Amino acid sequence: MAKQDLEQLIQGRDLNELVAEFRAKTTGQHSPALQRLINRIRSEPMTGKLALLCTKPHEEWRLVQMNGRGKPMTLLGGIYHDLNDAEWAIFKLRMKRHFDIDLQD
Amino acid sequence: MLKITGYADRVSAMPGDAIRFMINCEYPDYQASVVRVVQGDTAPEAPPVKLVPVPAAIDGRYPGRPQVIHAGSFGRVDCERGFAGVSSLSLQAMIFPTTPQKGRQAILSKWDEAEGRGIAMIVAADGSLGIEISDGATRKVLSVGKPMLSRHWYFAAVSYDAVTGALHVHQEPQHDFPTIDDSGSASDTVPAGLSWQNAAPLLFAASWGGEDAGRTIGRALYNGKIDRPRVSGASLSLADMQALRGDLWSERLGGALIGAWDFSRDIPGIRMDDVSGREHHGVVVNMPTRGVTGHNFTGEDGMCWKDRPTQWSAIHFHDDDIYDAGWQVDFSLTIPEGMKSGIYAVRIEAEGEEQFVTFVVRPPRGKPGSKLAFLFPLATYMAYANEHFGTNDGLVELHLNRALVLHPHQQFLNEHREYGHSLYDLHSDGSGVCYSSRLRPVLNLRPKVEANHGAGPSHLWLFNADTHITSWLENFDQDYDVITDEDLHAEGHGLLRDYQTVVTATHPEYYTKEMYDAVHRYTHGGGRLIYLGGNGFYWRIAYHATQPGIIEVRRSEGGSRAWEPPTGEYYHSFTGEYGGMWRRQGNRSPNHLVGVGFTAQGFDQSSPYRRAEGAADPRAAFILEGIEDEILGDFGLTGGGAAGMELDRHDVSVGSPPHSLVIASSGPHTEAHVFVVEDMLFNFMGATGDVCDKVRADLVFFETPQGGAVFSVGSIAYSGALPWNNFDNNISKLTLNVLRRFMDPTPFPMPTS
Structure with missing residues (x-):
């Protein structure tokens, strides 16, 4: 996805502010620019989609990549003990995947 | 990955009723017990999980055994007498394939997969209509070679002449489109008198993979609709098969029919009625979708299958339909008199894995145990x-x-x-x-x-x-x-x-x-x-x-x-x-x-x-x-x-x-x-x-x-x-x-x- 698409999504907002907004609150109502951005990067098809597999109820989630209907998912490296941390990890990977932007914790 | 799954033959039971439980367990054995389900939320923010153990006659250890599901719907006709002495054969139907590129799919078959023997009208590996015939040693697939379009109707007809060994395949689209070349025929010969006969039932939308614990196994499962299938115990000309497309035919053609099935009959049921007069009726297995439009649906004569059933003379088969898994029973629980009405589950435990099969104990009919009901x-x-x-x-x-x-x-x-x-x-x-x-x-x-x-x-x-x-x-x-x-x-x-x-x-x-x-x-x-x-x-x-x-x-x-x-x-x-x-x-x-x-x-x-x-x-x-x-x-x-x-x-x-x-x-x-x-x-x-x-x-x-x-x-x-x-x-x-x-x-x- 090209840089100009990102500009269109965030419409002049400071990307760092939007990233901080997501890091602070991953779920629920977001600012319009952040919502546009995450709607775009969450529109991945099932094949290749980043998701989470719950490995201990309410305690542990593993990062996975979906490989399409009926196909086994691929376990990736991340293991998380807080869903917000897992959301943040997916967000960072997608910003890299879609916009080639490296985000730091 | 789960290694324990199970189900019951009923979810609701009253005192005196028996519930049969079918368990798939890949571990050597498992513990079964009954709990009353009050609170099943495991979140730390929720009140503690409350599953109240209820001593029951089924409590105990049981040997584990794997049980599998054979999904995929098809029609089955047991008509061995109809095939007695038959060596030449013609198979035909109107078809609406929905996954023509999936690979080999049997549309009408009398084919034993274990023996690799039989005769079948198929969607061939190349996506076109084909005939497959084998005596267990000589196997031949002949296809038209022009892939069919998904979700379009075709007249499909194949024949084998046991006297000459001639094979014919004919694929004719109901609608012609510019740039799409999907109409054609193919012919070839195999040995005359090829002994394709076998003990398989006649199947629609599948080939016969044998029987497993009372269940018929469908193989080469076909996705799509079939309308007006006909099977004739003779090698018919293309003109004769064309003449059998409709609902009326000459006495001469009728004489050769082994069966002609009308799927507009018993749409609410599971029967497939043979209208040839041979009484070779069949049943559907695993609940394919009925009440679906046939190749002659106009949209002008009503929109309900009851208005003009002849326009709904099709069944849509799917390779992932499932009705009754048909597993073997592992144990049975008779609800004791006086057992409190509530939500219950059989808990299956083995090697740290846990599974539940949920059921309801309702009060005896006409005898509520409370003034409040949870629906x-x-x-x-x-x-x-x-x-x-x-x-x-x-x-x-x-x-x-x-x-x-x-x-x-x-x-x-x-x-x-x-x-x-x-x-x-x-x-x-x-x-x-x-x-x-x-x-x-x-x-x-x-x-x-x-x-x-x-x-x-x-x-x-x-x-x-x-x-x-x-x-x-x-x-x-x-x-x-x-x-x-x-x-x-x-x-x-x-x-x-x-x-x-x-x-x-x-x-x-x-x-x-x-x-x-x-x-x-x-x-x-x-x-x-x-x-x-x-x-x-x-x-x-x-x-x-x-x-x-x-x-x-x-x-x-x-x-x-x-x-x-x-x-x-x-x-x-x-x-x-x-x-x-x-x-x-x-x-x-x-x-x-x-x-x-x-x-x-x-x-x-x-x-x-x-x-x-x-x-x-x-x-x-x-x-x-x-x-x-x-x-x-x-x-x-x-x-x-x-x-x-x-x-x-x-x-x-x-x-x-x-x-x-x-x-x-x-x-x-x-x-x-x-x-x-x-x-x-x-x-x-x-x-x-x-x-x-x-x-x-x-x-x-x-x-x-x-x-x-x-x-x-x-x-x-x-x-x-x-x-x-x-x-x-x-x-x-x-x-x-x-x-x-x-x-x-x-x-x-x-x-x-």
Whole structure:
């Protein structure tokens, strides 16, 4: 996805502010620019989609990549003990995947 | 990956009834026990899980054994006598392949896979029509070589002449398209007198893979429709086979027929009637979709298969249809006399893995054990059985507005498609799933299970979320019976009549006419109904008249739909009733029944209610007695609020009784909560919960005739607020106020105008 698409999504907002907004609150109502951005990067098809597999109820989630209907998912490296941390990890990977932007914790 | 799964032959049983349990266990042995399910939420924010052990005759260790499911629908005709002495053969049908590129698929076959012997009309590996013939040593596949288009009708005919060894294949599209070359024939020869004869039954949409514990195994499963199949014990010319395409034929051609099947007969049943006069009738296996349009459907002679059955003389077969898994019985539980009505489960444990098979003990017929009934929405649980929301369509993440979290049962179901689908899924060929059976493991009908759609912290949906209600009832020492809506369908109003109050679950969405009418009659005969959910009484469904444990939905023409039926397939095959939303069906909107109806959905975060105008009405004083708060339910286990997930709106124009009171309304909601499409003729902006007033849950009360009343909360998330703060909160208190008054037999006076 090209840089100009990102500009269109965030419409002049400071990307760092939007990233901080997501890091602070991953779920629920977001600012319009952040919502546009995450709607775009969450529109991945099932094949290749980043998701989470719950490995201990309410305690542990593993990062996975979906490989399409009926196909086994691929376990990736991340293991998380807080869903917000897992959301943040997916967000960072997608910003890299879609916009080639490296985000730091 | 799960190594234990199981199901029961019935979900509802009364004392004296036996329930048979079928268990697949890959461990050497397992422990079985019975628990009464009170609270199944494992979230640390929830009250402790409460599964009460109940000593039972089935308690003990059992040897584990793997049991598998043979999915895929087909038709079976046992007609060995018809094939006696037959060596030349012609096979033909109108076909509508939906996955022509899938690989070898048998359309009509008398083929034994184990012996590699037989004769079959197939979709060949190249996607075109073919004939396959083998005597077990010499095997020949002849195909037209021009791939068929998906979802287009073709005349398909093949023949073998045992005298000359000639093979002919003919593929003729019903519609010609420029640039598409899909019409043609092919001929070849194999040895004359090839001994293809075998003991396999004649199958439609599959080849015979043998028998396994009483179940026929279909192989080379075909996806698509078959219309007017004919089998002749002679090598017919193309002209003769063309002459057999219709419903009338000459005596000469009739004399050679082994069978000619008319799928427009017994659409509600499982028979496939042979109309050749040979009486080679068959049955369908694994419930392919019936009541589907045939190659001659016009759309001008009515839209229901009952109007002109000859235009619905097709069956749509799917390689992932499943009706009855047909497993061997591992143990049987006879419900003892005096066993308390409630929700129970058999718990299977082995090597640290745990599985549950849920069932209901209902009171003996006509002998309620309580004045309160919890109406267990088995039909809706079946509609969602083994849903694949998290593994089929990538857009689900936008629906949730949060990361997709999968759970072990969903990982298993994604890779084990033979466990069948929910009414929200698409078949492997992209067509909507119309039927759902409970005669298979239903891995999301159990305590401790999480789901995609319920928001945090609990992440529950349907059954397990409904245990928030049962745990709330028990926290306040309120006794209750549990009855299922499947029993309500069968027994009608009589099942409810003796209860002072009936409480629903969080999402009683799927209703038959019989179920709807029974609840309506109950509320209009002095009964009291507490509707503790959202998006209830929404879809019309049908039960099969002869096959137990299977429901059908046709999502016709409107509504928030997971799929859309093709034109002409809007009527239930089981009953001939028009499918779709109840609000399209004559004064039976959910608003008519419970005062509110589906208005919005979103699955990220819930919101509170705020008192509305009706809260000040003296008729509602009992509801808010002892509650001073303006804001109600700004907490909860499902999204942090009492109003969320799926929301219902009070609207007199859609059927809400004019005298009904809106006690409280929710909002604002998140942008993820979006106004429903059925209220949005043109799509428009401003339809999300942050800006749209119609994205709200209305908490509604109204009196009904004979001193009855209805209280509705219009929100799926509501139940998640009940246990908050150890059941001490304003939603719990408000609901308890309603329950106490509803259990008081003093009639509700009807307000005067």
